[in-house]
Amino acid sequence: MARSAEKRGKDETAAAEKKVKSTGKAAGGARGGITAPVTPSPELAEIVGKNDLPRSEVVSKVWEYIKKHNLQDEKDKRQINADAKLEKIFGKKSASMFEMNKHLSAHLSAKKA
16 A cells, blocks of 8 residues: 555655664755755845745745736736846846746855755
8 A cells, every 4th residue: 555645754754863863964855956945145035034945935935026016027927027126136127037046046055054
């Protein structure tokens, strides 16, 4: 019988804790890549807050900000018209949604271990 997602998650957590105890090193796995905590720059912190967040959460909060302040171009929804805060991040008045992540990356630093 197949394990449920909840059971699988508990098993993986238990295995990771066992590895940490036996080796003294942190377990790899789900805390890397897009889920790894990153620290926003002071400019980006004005939008997403100053706490460390996973990169995916940073992108979500930026999109919330864009939608809340109606910053998507009316004719081309792929274009984001920057206000004063976003202009500090993009470095220009407008950016496409596809290049937004490139600009965000310049304002994120990996959390120090």
